[in-house]
Amino acid sequence: MKVALIGATGFIGSAILSEALNRGHQVQALVSQPGKLAETEQLKVRGVDVFDTKALASKLAGVDLVISAFSGHKSADVAGYYRQGFDSILSAVKAAKVPRILVVGGAASLQVADGSTLLDNPHFPAEYRGSAEGALYALQQLRASKDLNWSYLSPAAEIFPGDKTGEFRLGGDQLLLDTQGKSRISNGDYAVAMLDEAESAAHKNQRFSVAY
16 A cells, blocks of 8 residues: 655654554655655655645655644644644645545544543643644544545543554544553554554544554
């Protein structure tokens, strides 16, 4: 499969890149700083500004799938940066007529027992609110799109650096908790769940979630 991965050097994107290469896919890494990655026969690295929709669309031409691990963490206005960047990505995907897009989502829009979301909690950490609002916006845009084949994968409330185990649970719009009441997943196992979806297309036009 020919996969374009946006944000391939980030915390989650780098784990997805490793998993995609391990599975033998041809990957085009679209990054802001291409010098961070070395090209191989299987991996092509392209510098791109996601806000340049036309240039981005040209780099997406001919791929089977886009995986977006785009985030706005480096911006002072995280939510605004994410919204603008994600709008450009969606426009480029449509212009390039890419068959599918998979999106690295957020956990804050997942529902808890009373039907509210993590983001609804007044004690939600202020330092994460911008990225959470941006990720929610992305989900809303996908759900409103009538001409896209998409999937959106929300991680557990805590995603940490770790190897893959291959043992995790998939859910839907509800926050998954373990027997200790914790919601956790490694970025390695998150990547496994994302590549499983890339290969199976089991959650077409749906948000799904992953946790231990």
